[in-house]
Amino acid sequence: MSEARANILARLRAAPQVQPPERPYWQAPSFNDRLDRFRMMIEAVHGEVHVVTEQTWRPHLRKILAEKNVARVLAAPHLGIDWDDVVAYDAPVEDFKDQLVSGIDACVTTTRGAIAETGSLVVVPDVDEPRLASLLPPIHVALLKADDIADNLAQIIEAQGWAAAMPTNLLLISGPSKTADIEQTLAYGVHGPKELIVLVLQ
Template sequence: MNTSGSRERILGKLLAAAPAPGMSLRELEDRIDAHHARGPLRGASSTELADTLARVMASVRTDVLRADAHSWPALLAQKLAAAGAATLLLDTASAEGAALAAALPPGVRPMSFDRPLEAWKDQLFAGVDAGFTVARSGIADTGTLVLAPDAGTPRTVSLVPPLHVALVYASTLHADLHAAMHAEAWSAGMPTNLVLVSGPSKTSDIQQTLAYGAHGPRALWVLIVDDDAVGDAA
């Protein structure tokens, strides 16, 4: 195998794609924008983006649900009960958290992150079955959720419980990372903590034995709320 020739071809492609000497930052940004504008999902409807997100996330062992803006609390509550989840960590001060808490059957108890971590760390790590978050947005082509943790839903909610349940609205989906960064103006000021989730926690040892849950939740459910379906049809 001629590794030298392969190396030269790769380096040649990198040099050809490199910005020309003296190119301004604005010109470089325009060049990057033009490249991503040709992406296969650019111009796709929210329903098409949701379909892609669902397909990609399902391929990495994510349980994907679809519902409209009215039926999702009952659907999710039913699924949690069927899975045997006895405790659910969520922010009842948010509209989504309050709606889900109200729909939960008696066998599923809602819990709020209303104390310092040190005050209930043992209970959190051993006695909470699932955590519920609402994604800020989603990235269709990579099957990624964008979470912006806050005081009511800190990062712990999506990392510690063995089951992470995330809701994302179809209207907030972006075609790719570049589109998300521009649409949400990340360069103008990112949150203190931004979490990108592309499936349940997984790791592999030197023998390539894949294990789930070593560094986070063993399971991920993503509920896509098709809130733009009517607009797409119109």
């Protein structure tokens, strides 16, 4: 193994040296109304957006869950959501897998922010909201603070100092799971959620 490493690096170092070119100027776009752009982009890829407030989001969520005939919801306890059948993802996946794969109808997670340009949520799974929470249940409800919407990816990488402390897993999520592998026809929920609902807290 180390021999392969040494050989590969030696071949690369033996190649002609060229001066690394500078990065030319290009800047990603910014927007007067970031929420408006975010909403337009994520709705264009089948995401659903509801603008709510700190006071109204829990009853609003309840209404959505009822409309979608959701029974069991996965959510971190500290979110204090108003629903009868809420479970927490508080055991290792090895013990929780069966329930996760088929026993939960919806999950609610927080977000680290969003990107207006592409209509993307920034999701950083952690101890309370593990990686699979936002992936396996058919409906993903994401809570987003309107103030946390950045113009573009470069801006949020910089503003939140990602490079200095990358988490185990960081995700950009732009809409529900989809595929166009069969005759370029869009189909949702191929592996991940069929529905993505964003509650924007203003």
